[in-house]
Amino acid sequence: MTLWHVILIASIACVALKLAGYAVPPHWLEKPSVARTADLLTVALLAALIAVQTLGAGQSLVVDARVPALAAAGLLYWLRLPFLVVVIAAALVAAMLRLWGGMA
Amino acid sequence: MWRARSDPDAPIGIRSRLPGARSTTRTPESLATRQGVAVGVATAAYGVSFGALAVAAGLDVWQACVLSLLMFTGGSQFALVGILASGGAAAGGTAIASAALLGARNAAYGMRMKPVVGANSWWKNAAAAWLTIDESTAVALAQREPAARRRGFWVTGTVVYVGWNLTTLLGALIGDLLGDTRAYGLDAAAAAAFLGLIWPRLRSHQTIAVACAAAVAATALTPVVAPGVPVLAAAVVAVVVGTTNWLGRRTEGRVKP
Numbered sequence: 001m002t003l004w005h006v007i008l009i010a011s012i013a014c015v016a017l018k019l020a021g022y023a024v025p026p027h028w029l030e031k032p033s034v035a036r037t038a039d040l041l042t043v044a045l046l047a048a049l050i051a052v053q054t055l056g057a058g059q060s061l062v063v064d065a066r067v068p069a070l071a072a073a074g075l076l077y078w079l080r081l082p083f084l085v086v087v088i089a090a091a092l093v094a095a096m097l098r099l100w101g102g103m104a
Numbered sequence: 105m106w107r108a109r110s111d112p113d114a115p116i117g118i119r120s121r122l123p124g125a126r127s128t129t130r131t132p133e134s135l136a137t138r139q140g141v142a143v144g145v146a147t148a149a150y151g152v153s154f155g156a157l158a159v160a161a162g163l164d165v166w167q168a169c170v171l172s173l174l175m176f177t178g179g180s181q182f183a184l185v186g187i188l189a190s191g192g193a194a195a196g197g198t199a200i201a202s203a204a205l206l207g208a209r210n211a212a213y214g215m216r217m218k219p220v221v222g223a224n225s226w227w228k229n230a231a232a233a234w235l236t237i238d239e240s241t242a243v244a245l246a247q248r249e250p251a252a253r254r255r256g257f258w259v260t261g262t263v264v265y266v267g268w269n270l271t272t273l274l275g276a277l278i279g280d281l282l283g284d285t286r287a288y289g290l291d292a293a294a295a296a297a298f299l300g301l302i303w304p305r306l307r308s309h310q311t312i313a314v315a316c317a318a319a320v321a322a323t324a325l326t327p328v329v330a331p332g333v334p335v336l337a338a339a340v341v342a343v344v345v346g347t348t349n350w351l352g353r354r355t356e357g358r359v360k361p
Contacts, residue, residue, distance in 0.1 A: 043302060043311050059331065073296035
C-alpha cells in the first residue's frame with residue numbers, strides 16, 4: 001500500500017460514514033448504548049493517540065521533550081487558552097528544551 | 105474575545121459564549137451567521153497545524169491538501185497522519201481503521217442534522233453530509249428556530265471548509281520549508297493538538313476513566329505490537345465501557361448527538 005492508497009481509502013471511508021448518517025433510518029443510533037459507545041470511541045482513540053504521540057518512537061517508549069511540552073499544553077488548556085495558542089506554545093517548549101536544555 | 109473560541113469542538117452550549125450572542129436587535133438567522141463565521145474562522149486557523157504535521161509525517165503538500173478536501177474531518181485527519189508518522193505506509197491499515205472509527209461520530213451527527221439542513225434533493229443532502237462535522241453540528245444545534253439552525257449549519261460548514269483547506273495548504277508549505285520538524289517541536293505539537301480535541305469531552309468520570317485506560321493500554325502495547333495497533337486496541341476499552349455503561353449514570357436516557 002502506498003501513501004496515496006492509504007489517503008484515498010481512508011478519505012472514502014470517512015465520506016461514506018458521513019453519507020451513511022443521511023441515508024440510514026434515524027432510529028438506529030437512538031439506542032443510548034450505541035450513542036454512548038460512539039462518543040467514548042472518540043475519547044479512547046484520541047487518548048491513545050496522545051499517549052503514542054508523546055511516548056512512542058517507532059516501537060519503543062521514550063521520555064523526551066514531548067512530555068514537558070504536553071504537560072505545558074494541559075496547563076494552558078486548563079487556563080482556557082485557545083487551541084492554536086496552546087499548540088504553538090507546546091511546540092515552543094519542546095523546541096527550546098531541545099535547543100538549550102539538552103533534551104532529546 | 106479569545107476565550108469564546110477556546111473549545112475546538114464547539115460544545116452544544118456555545119451560544120452564550122460567542123460574540124454577538126447578547127445582541128437583541130438581530131434576527132435569529134443573522135445571529136446564526138455571525139456565530140457560524142466566528143466558529144468557522146477559529147476552527148480554520150488550526151488547519152495550519154494539520155498541514156504542517158502532515159508534511160512532518162512524510163506526506164507531500166498535495167497529499168495533505170487532498171485529505172482536507174476529501175476527508176474533511178479534523179480528528180480523523182490528525183489520527184491518520186499521526187499513525188503514518190510512527191509507522192509509515194506499512195501502518196496504512198491501522199491508520200485507515202483509526203480514521204474511520206474517529207469519523208463514525210459524523211454518521212451520528214448526520215442522522216441528527218438531516219431534518220435540520222432542509223435539503224430537498226440528493227445532491228444537497230450529499231453536500232450537507234460532506235459539511236457535517238463537530239462544528240457545523242454544534243452551531244446548528246445551538247440555535248432555537250429551524251431557519252436559524254439551517255443557516256448556522258450551512259454557514260459554519262462552508263466557512264470551515266474553505267478556511268480549513270486554505271490553511272492546510274499554508275501549513276503544508278510552511279512545514280515543507282522547515283525541514284527537520286522535530287527541532288521546531290512539531291512532534292510535541294501533534295500531542296498537544298490531540299489533547300485540545302479531547303479536552304472539552306472530559307466532563308464525566310466515565311469519559312475520564314476511558315481516556316486514562318485507553319492511554320495506558322496504548323502505551324503498554326506500543327513495544328509489543330505493530331505501529332498503529334495500540335491505538336486501535338484502545339478502542340476496545342470504549343466498546344466495553346460503552347456497552348456495559350460502567351461508571352455511567354443510570355438515569356441517562358437520550359445521549360446528545
